[in-house]
Amino acid sequence: MRIDYVLKRVGMLLILVWVAATLNFFAPRLTGKDPVKQRLLKQAQVGGYVQKGMDEMAIEYDKKFGLDKPLWEQYTTYVGEMSTLNFGPSIANYPRTVDEIMSDALPWTIILLGTTTAIAFLLGSFLGAVLAWPRSPRFLQYLLPPLLTLSAIPYYLLGLVLLYVLAFRLPLFPSFGGYTPGSLPGFNFAFVVDAVEHAFLPALSIILASLGFWALGMRAMMVTLQGEDSMIFAEAKGLKDSTLFVRYAMRNALLPQTTALALALGEILSGAVLVEVVFGYPGIGSVLYNAIKDFDYYLIQGIVFTIVLSIGFMTLLVDLAYPLLDPRIRYGRS
């Protein structure tokens, strides 16, 4: 792999961070809405009650991001704070900081999404490969239309249906939250079992809804591979069918799937955020939903920025790993 390619990709990530931070900086200033004042105004409208500490927070925020300083100085401080992931206090939960709230929620989301994406990717790719293989059982073909229909439904709507059927009609699974209220989160057996039970339905809706996407991509790739010289040669050599399937077809078809993974990460995450809202799952999506309800601008901003950043980072990793997986790819000067 060429070093200039790596540098270019890292540079693109840095540009992304910079653009995102800049947009975040200018959006409130352009629309002339100051989130803190907005919130104070909203509370004043609702009634005399003013959240304790709001004034302190306004002062702290002013001190930190200094509205009295010149604009370029405000801007550099802001971008600096942003790129070190320091988002300041949350408006609705002052004095808790955005970082604290996010670090409570993130493990839930990472575990749920990591597991489901891995399962959906592997299972979907395998299904797609089997569907395209000419010597697979015929009945498998009937799987295709339901898979396609499922992948057309947004994740969270599928979640609503599953919730109704498997938690309310047949009370097999808990309907809400990430663990039984009252139990203490910790790494002991009882809690993990409880958490897995709660995660089952959200996970199922993400897996079912994204299975079709992977299966389709894999199927298309397998179909084009079948005419390749290498396949015909391997068949002529009299290799076993299973060897042909795994070593010759699947192995090559999986490569483009990895690229698709890099591109789909953002969409998967957006869908999963809403799944969390439907299930009241204590991850970043539910936090985001509540932040929107409370107009907690800094929290919203922190979440969006963090996610944009982590997706950018993961895409970078997949891109850099790609030439290691596929020796035919040599990123060079074009």
Added chain:
Amino acid sequence: MLASGLRYARRNPNLVFGLFLLFVLLVFSVGGRFVVDVGNADPLSVSPEKPPSWLYPFGTDSQGRDLLAVMVAGTPLTLRIGVIAGVIGLGVGTTLAFVSAFYGGAVDAVIRSIVDISLTVPGLLVLILAAVFLKQGLTVDQMALIVALLAWRWPARTIRAQVLTLRERSWVQVAHMSGVGGLRIIFFELMPNLLPYLAASLVGAVASAILASIGLEALGLGPIDSPTLGMTIYWVIYYAALLHGYWWWWLPPIAIITILFVGLFNLAGGLDEIANPRLRKSV
């Protein structure tokens, strides 16, 4: 003509099935207006939380909306958001694609980087930031404009690739050497050949715009007083309709959204097959 059309329809069932589903939705939302008073899609029009009956075939919600009226009024609104955003996205994307592919060099590098970087961004989340600032009193059309903010990314990328291959074809080269101007080549040599491809891209853009708009609306960032499909989902979550067992509240919007997406995906697949005959199945 008719016979050959029918023969083609048999070869491209995706296209027919997609058009059929969209036609069903069209009949539902146009025909529905003659059957039901769309004014009942506003809150406090009918008595709340009634299960389906002869009077209200889809039942009513907690705020006193007739859900049949909501679906009849909301389906075209959601489609409208998708079509406006899709057309804008395709327009901007195609322009970028042509500029990028035609002028090459530094222009191409800049546009390509912008598109590549923006594609890694989770669209819905960025749209959330935009929508939060305009939260109060969003209209359906403003909603469409917000969704259009990111709708140009895929068209720009895929159409650029298409233009790059077309540009090298001999008839375009001939036109170029005959001294035909750039714009003339774009509109008379390239565009006609790209039309099926553009149509497929448009359907794709509309589908993803609708998906994004429903996502935003489900989070409460939509046109709060319009009965779109996504806003209905928002109220379903807001009033915990699932918990109360109001199945008639969430079933119709989910069914319509599913029909809509399956229809659009099939249509896009069918158009893809026209645009790219190599996809045609041998069976």
